């Protein structure tokens with residue numbers, strides 16, 4: 001079983017459009033939406049949830065009133081202002097650091113699991129899908145990404161899928177690292193803008209650091225041909241394949257409004273270029 005992650009250095013480059021199109025072109029795949037902070041692949045793929053799994057991120061402090069003597073030591077040591085004047089714990093502010101548990105002379109505080117979101121095992125029209133949602137303000141999205149990837153991998157083994165296609169989060173942080181660790185290939189989607197090429201450089205650095213092979217897609221390449229050419233030249237100098245140059249095409253927006261993938265929506269130029277890119281990526285994965 002092979003694993004492909006589609007990533008971009010920043011949001012809005014068309015990464016999810018491309019992942020969804022790949023999902024519709026792959027014959028025997030499991031799709032994983034690892035953009036757990038702001039998932040949107042489900043809007044195009046309309047998954048039917050089969051199983052919901054609670055996700056526990058950080059711990060949260062819990063006070064046992066029967067033991068508390070209201071001495072205030074915990075409040076004096078909490079640097080996150082998560083213990084109020086009434087000495088109640090304000091769960092939304094608690095970072096689960098455990099200092100209050102350590103300093104409490106009455107052993108009146110425990111750290112307990114905190115529900116931070118949910119992961120889902122689903123089925124959509126192209127096959128199985130794993131996805132998740134992190135609750136607002138919660139952290140540990142890297143841990144949730146790993147949970148989604150494990151769900152996808154187990155599902156792929158259960159159904160005998162030959163590829164897991166992962167929609168990675170934007171940026172270069174912990175969730176991105178969790179989404180590319182150990183995959184066979186990353187497809188970096190960029191756009192020909194100054195910020196796009198800057199972010200491309202950063203994300204390629206991350207992939208290189210973790211030893212993951214990378215290829216590049218320049219989306220909306222025709223909005224600035226000069227920068228597109230510079231990106232292509234730079235990739236060539238680094239020995240990276242540019243596997244796709246996708247034109248600006250309103251079909252991408254029309255397909256999204258219709259909640260379809262661009263390859264389902266039309267047989268136009270963009271759709272054909274995405275198909276060609278998928279065949280290239282498929283061959284690279286072996």
Ligand code: SF4
Pocket residue numbers: 063067068069070071072073074075087103104105106107108109
């Ligand atoms: S340190 Fe312990 S005993 Fe003192 S106020 Fe906090 S919970 Fe109560």
Ligand code: SF4
Pocket residue numbers: 060061077078079080081082083089093094095096097098099100101
């Ligand atoms: S676990 Fe840390 S952040 Fe939470 S209440 Fe205790 S000291 Fe404050």
